[in-house]
Amino acid sequence: MRNRLKERRAALNVNQQEMGRLCGVSRQTISLIERGDYSPSVTLALTIAKVCGVAVEEVFYLQEEEDNG
Numbered sequence: 001m002r003n004r005l006k007e008r009r010a011a012l013n014v015n016q017q018e019m020g021r022l023c024g025v026s027r028q029t030i031s032l033i034e035r036g037d038y039s040p041s042v043t044l045a046l047t048i049a050k051v052c053g054v055a056v057e058e059v060f061y062l063q064e065e066e067d068n069g
Contacts, residue, residue: 003060006034008052022051 009019009030016030023030025044032038033048040048040060049056 001039001060002036002063003033005030005048005059008048008054008059009034012052019048019051023047 005019009016012019014022015027016034017027020027020030023044024047029038029040029044033040045056045060049059052059
């Protein structure tokens, strides 16, 4: 699974610490997700998407979707 969390977070003009606070997780968790070293739970993925104001598919996607355009 890949993500566009860094881009979505930048669009909100918040740092990792603030994003973590908004989502109820640590800054480290946000960093791990952005780097692709941690796959969030469904609940956390939905929370992140809600905070970003977009559908979950706008933040998280499968690698093969990127390869296929």
